[in-house]
Amino acid sequence: MKMLSYGEVNLRFTPPEYQLLEQTNQLTYQITGTGVNLLANLKNFGLETTLLTTLPNNSIGKVARATLRKYGINDQFIRLNGNHMGSYFVEMGYGLRPTVVTYQNRLASAFCQANPASYPIEEAVATSDFVHICGISLLLTEQTRETALKIAATAKKYNKKLYFDFNYRPSLNTQHTKEFIKEQYEKILYSADTVFGGIRDLTELLDIKAPELASELEQLKAVTEIFKEEYHIDTFVGTMRSFEEGKHYLAGFMARGEFQVSSRQSVAILDRIGAGDAYAAGIIFGQTENWGEEKTLEFAVHNAVLAHAIPGDVPHTTVSEVEALMSNKQQSLIR
Amino acid sequence: MKMLSYGEVNLRFTPPEYQLLEQTNQLTYQITGTGVNLLANLKNFGLETTLLTTLPNNSIGKVARATLRKYGINDQFIRLNGNHMGSYFVEMGYGLRPTVVTYQNRLASAFCQANPASYPIEEAVATSDFVHICGISLLLTEQTRETALKIAATAKKYNKKLYFDFNYRPSLNTQHTKEFIKEQYEKILYSADTVFGGIRDLTELLDIKAPELASELEQLKAVTEIFKEEYHIDTFVGTMRSFEEGKHYLAGFMARGEFQVSSRQSVAILDRIGAGDAYAAGIIFGQTENWGEEKTLEFAVHNAVLAHAIPGDVPHTTVSEVEALMSNKQQSLIR
Amino acid sequence: MKMLSYGEVNLRFTPPEYQLLEQTNQLTYQITGTGVNLLANLKNFGLETTLLTTLPNNSIGKVARATLRKYGINDQFIRLNGNHMGSYFVEMGYGLRPTVVTYQNRLASAFCQANPASYPIEEAVATSDFVHICGISLLLTEQTRETALKIAATAKKYNKKLYFDFNYRPSLNTQHTKEFIKEQYEKILYSADTVFGGIRDLTELLDIKAPELASELEQLKAVTEIFKEEYHIDTFVGTMRSFEEGKHYLAGFMARGEFQVSSRQSVAILDRIGAGDAYAAGIIFGQTENWGEEKTLEFAVHNAVLAHAIPGDVPHTTVSEVEALMSNKQQSLIR
């Protein structure tokens, strides 16, 4: 099974030991990105994974490419060009102090400047079994928008299953009207099979009205139903976070046939970023394994629980580690 | 608004990753001190801040002065002289293992050896709006005692609001009788407007008797009333810590008109030191903003909650971060 | 009071800040081992301690020997020979993610290749007050097996109290039948006074049948009674771990006269490894102090609680630290 993902690669800089940037001149850097996180995790689960992206043609781009290989991601469709990679700083939170992410400019990046013609899209899609696109590419530049749409169209043409992740962040869209962005999303949604997102993606971006007075969960169910019908979506999946008496909780939902909800798991947060990608990886893996929805949801949620406890964005979990956690035989030490 | 503080600057050495001193030969150092912590925090809140102190005239003193500038503290009244700065080692606790502080000699420090004549007290006080003195200076040397008293007198003369922090630590007073020390404190208390302290400062140092049989809170209220009347104190402020079922809690009290108590907040402790200074900074800021006592107390307590979750002594919080926490919209991740 | 222990010294490699091995090329190393942990802790408690072991005759062995001296362990019976020391990697867990230990080959180590004739066993035992043997030496090589048995016999001959720790790990026994191993254990058990272990050691290795239908604790009591009688054991001691609603708990038991159980303490886990050795050190110290069983058990459990909160295997606790925790005057900061 071979998963292709189109997505940006970023540099993440993290000060050590929960320090703020102003407290230290030391950083650890990591090669990340939604596509990177997802593929690295799926590779650990046993899939073949390929990233379609552009990296700068300098030592930073070469380090990134080498690191992707280290993650087990195939580098045959990675192109080196330009001289910039988007980067962000992560000041790790603790207790009630939140983790703070500060982005540097990413629009000038090699990825954001690469147009569809620069990629062997036809070949990349044709030789894969599934395709994954992150919605952020619809928000960035004309080039990434066009590339994403062309990949979606090609997936349709070759009849490959298309995974699409909303990842809608209004703040990233600074040049276009919301209507324009909505239109782009709609183009992809009509090609997508499984979509990752939350209630706000449906209500705020797609303007689906949530019925009044219902509980949050009931609202989610209702708008999901409308969404799936209107855009011919096979499966809509997402997470639900809650915070009670100083503890964070996570659950997942999946609307394929019936709307299903996973168990709610308590999460100890070491590194908050990348947990959503771990959840997505869990869902995709469950589907490739043809597990039922219940097992798939549980696997995805437990994978996300582990991802919260791993430093950095990339969820370095394996199937057996997730299953050990699911089996409830909690061990604090494995020799 | 301009706050002047008279206080010692210290070197703090911390082994990494919760290690004990005997487990590593690596240390991080930080420039700290009650005045430093308070002023750095108030600068972040938008006040102008100035420290009146003496640093050694060598590379350590110069690093300290440069770091104070980095914190945004004005260095115009910092004098370089001598060759020693007090230092302490912090072995960070975890869970039920307490944080342990080990002091090296501080009496030989440039600060402790500097007499009042070496400071431009008149100018420093006259050009400020508020003055802050830490009670530790009454316990150290003849020189710091005299300097503190002269500053308090000058604040009175120029009609500047005086903040005084008890910080009474019997262990630091090794050469004088308790009576002598009490007398020094009393001299300052008669000039002070807002005083930071706790019940033990009033009962053990000032010999105010707590009524029997009352609850702890009732006792505090009672002795506070006596204290305020006897010493003509405008406002008495402090914190109350508790520990229940493995969790630490913090609340604040403020006796200005009526005796008021803040909400009790649970605290996750990353670094215990400096939280009291964060509380004081919150109180002072609330007063400069003319917030009511309730809002001031809540701001101060939530500021202290964040300070527990920041490594090092210095509370690098901003007004918007504290208000976000107060607004109860707890986020684990801010992008 | 002088404790002699026969045991292997290992190199432990730990990546920083909860990272997985694949996330970093940095490691901290530590000199550890059951005997090392136990003796370092007992030295902190005030006993004299001596380790009987073999280290490689190269810079690694010399660093190990120097570090043992740093821990306060007498190095007079440490022999340098060969060129290998067993090592393991520890990837530290967080929250529900377990700590994972990966061993490198240890059978080729200087310790595992050293036969009894290479040690001055007679002298080492005769000049000590107590002797401690870790059961792992029965599982490793012919050489360690013979050495352990000879030491046990010598302890008997000189009438020294013998502490024996089951530490039975079926995975380490790859060349012999379980029956063979059981036989070796039995030889030592007949000489042992105080034995450390758990119910599985008695049921799985020694084939003692646990009565059906009883609670876990009742089962433990029952098999302990049979075990003590059959092998003439004076005291059997061990720990009981539990995990409830996201929290880890620890309690201890001791069957000397009556079967006694300690209070159950909640544990915050920073570093899981070595906590069992801390418990054993607490028991041994309580016995040398002739404390009653209750105080001994409480001291041992609280010592283990602290050990969970100290990085690395070696429990660097002191009597006053443990007693402060027992006294329930929990402090988060000691100045």
Next chain:
Amino acid sequence: MKMLSYGEVNLRFTPPEYQLLEQTNQLTYQITGTGVNLLANLKNFGLETTLLTTLPNNSIGKVARATLRKYGINDQFIRLNGNHMGSYFVEMGYGLRPTVVTYQNRLASAFCQANPASYPIEEAVATSDFVHICGISLLLTEQTRETALKIAATAKKYNKKLYFDFNYRPSLNTQHTKEFIKEQYEKILYSADTVFGGIRDLTELLDIKAPELASELEQLKAVTEIFKEEYHIDTFVGTMRSFEEGKHYLAGFMARGEFQVSSRQSVAILDRIGAGDAYAAGIIFGQTENWGEEKTLEFAVHNAVLAHAIPGDVPHTTVSEVEALMSNKQQSLIR
């Protein structure tokens, strides 16, 4: 004496211990820039220094501003806006392996996007004694070009001495003809008093013809004479590097009245970057002290020698350190 500089602030990332980027995930970051290096060094020499620049309005910009204060640079004319700061990676060379610098995008930076109207140029220039402009601003964006020219014009208007540094790097000019760039440089040159540069700036950018057949030094003298006359330059200054038998050498030249050359000094290179800025700082300081040209040149060259031996871009030298080196009383240890 007060020096104003207009220049960009950059983030420099350096892997530890001469490692290549691909060998480690650890970095040290430093706040640098030609203006930063120059001003930090001049502050150490006793001047007052002010930077006119724009930093991003986020935690990176705030850390940069705080660090400039730490260097002793006045932050009153620093504006926070936008979200990007130019950055570069430095892989430190060793022996014959050169140091390699890799730039990330800087044109999108807050500095490059800030137009002249956003700065209080009038006030900044009027309150300074000297003004320094780095030629790189002529190569970057329309905004930086216009700002630089307006500052130069304002310096002329207020009759402030203008220092100008060619820093001509053809690679940075990607959108304009060389003729356009030359024109911009010429505009500033006509306002400049002291100019820093080398022979290639004069021949390649300004198209001054070097006479044939002369030695390199004679060529430099000849084109310098033409340059000074044509552009009415008071003083032209620069360095000459050479490499012989595995050793690097540095000398300086200064054409004010007569063309003068300093002694040639051997340099041990720890960190190559920033040495040119140290040379410039030495020249400026010598001029403010009204030293003769000979002493000024020697001071500048020796300052640059020390700067090669200090890690990072910023030359943290003091007058007494440079003079100690000049006095030839070489000490390997100062207590």
Next chain:
Amino acid sequence: MKMLSYGEVNLRFTPPEYQLLEQTNQLTYQITGTGVNLLANLKNFGLETTLLTTLPNNSIGKVARATLRKYGINDQFIRLNGNHMGSYFVEMGYGLRPTVVTYQNRLASAFCQANPASYPIEEAVATSDFVHICGISLLLTEQTRETALKIAATAKKYNKKLYFDFNYRPSLNTQHTKEFIKEQYEKILYSADTVFGGIRDLTELLDIKAPELASELEQLKAVTEIFKEEYHIDTFVGTMRSFEEGKHYLAGFMARGEFQVSSRQSVAILDRIGAGDAYAAGIIFGQTENWGEEKTLEFAVHNAVLAHAIPGDVPHTTVSEVEALMSNKQQSLIR
């Protein structure tokens, strides 16, 4: 062009900043080995590279495999089995203090325990253009000896060019007579095309007599001639080191047709290990490029010069970096 190498992968541990093991508890680890170094370098030069080896089937083996992918080495013929990887500690020298390497046991490693039947030798050889074998495998275990010989025979059978590196270290041969070892070497030599080695390999292992009274170089020439004739070797290559007045020098020789010697280059040593592998990589690359012997030798020697200046064993050089050094346009800084 595709190079296959059969060789062991090792863990290298290095204390930071020239410290001795006893001075620190911090280490950096690196994945190395003669084959690894060679292939990583050749990949950088543009060749495809594949390693035939066995790694332990645990997190250490998986990190090693991931790191090989990071180096650009194909992992398709890497097998995971067993639980041990050979390791060594490197205490870095400085000035006249030599670098010291301390090996831990390697005979128990997954590589040393893997027999020829466990490898797809036929397929690996058939799909490559060249094959490289390191002589150390003849000294380790029966399994590595047999595997090496079978690979050599297969290379012959498929008519692939065979590179063989003596790497004869008498200390590694502890179980067999020198005669036995010589016999094994001879078996391979008869299949080898290009052989890497030095005069001592020929005189001490192969018992070729060096003529008396000649200079060292003349002796080398003479024994090389005999060696080439006797074993039908196409090309014999190696290095010559010298040390004069505190400086280290390196030259290379190559006996294909005529005996040729490269220029002698001075080397600044940052990390001594891996320089020989860099030399070999340079020779192999020159041959695949069909450069003449002179250019090949110069390229190889300059590559080795750079490798001395790179931390760690692996020579991360590129063709353009080596050619820049050869072109004599030495730069200390590349932007």
Next chain:
Amino acid sequence: MKMLSYGEVNLRFTPPEYQLLEQTNQLTYQITGTGVNLLANLKNFGLETTLLTTLPNNSIGKVARATLRKYGINDQFIRLNGNHMGSYFVEMGYGLRPTVVTYQNRLASAFCQANPASYPIEEAVATSDFVHICGISLLLTEQTRETALKIAATAKKYNKKLYFDFNYRPSLNTQHTKEFIKEQYEKILYSADTVFGGIRDLTELLDIKAPELASELEQLKAVTEIFKEEYHIDTFVGTMRSFEEGKHYLAGFMARGEFQVSSRQSVAILDRIGAGDAYAAGIIFGQTENWGEEKTLEFAVHNAVLAHAIPGDVPHTTVSEVEALMSNKQQSLIR
């Protein structure tokens, strides 16, 4: 052979990678001191070593004592008392940039406050073969002066060979006249057998006149002769440093019978501090081995050469390492 030394233990703080204090908040600390360095080195050479000192009775003192044990120094005469240990910061030099040492207050240290009655001097001296006193103790406090003199007297009484090291630093003597200090030195000199020092100790402190017009070496010889006669000194030893064309050189001299000078060795300086102690350790070891003066001098100088290339003060050299360097078989790599 058992060497007793009386001397202060210090904390040394060093920023990493040649950084200045103002460039980093990271430090490495080391336990050092003239006596510590000397004894640690002699222990490595095979002698038994004991330090007579006082350390603070807190976690710093305990770490220091543990570290001394790690160095192999006997801790039986180390007393814990007080709360301060003298410390200094070392900013490591590079090339022509000198290493800079900044001391914090040491007069308040546990060592400086400990009087002779607090030490078991009689027992310590009686059970040793040699005694070593560092002259710094004559400059510090009344307590250290009296202790040093009492130890010297006791050494005389028990007829133990006394080593005395001038270490005269006028800057440390701030309370007494030079005459007073000279008197104290003279008291010890009359008891000393072997004295370490230089020409300035004899001319500046002891007022011995150097003959005019002679060469430096002739002057040294002349004053040495006078010194030895006047104070009945058996052996006077010291080093001579020189700096030529960018290189540092070291030689040693020894006046026992005839005045002898060692070979002059070039030194590559990694860490300048502690080299003098290494030289002294070499001399003492040569004498205990009864080597002739020539071999002793060469051993001591080569030991000092190695010590310059070891980070930190403590010279971790062994006899075989020094002899390998002396044998001129320079190796850059030892496997």
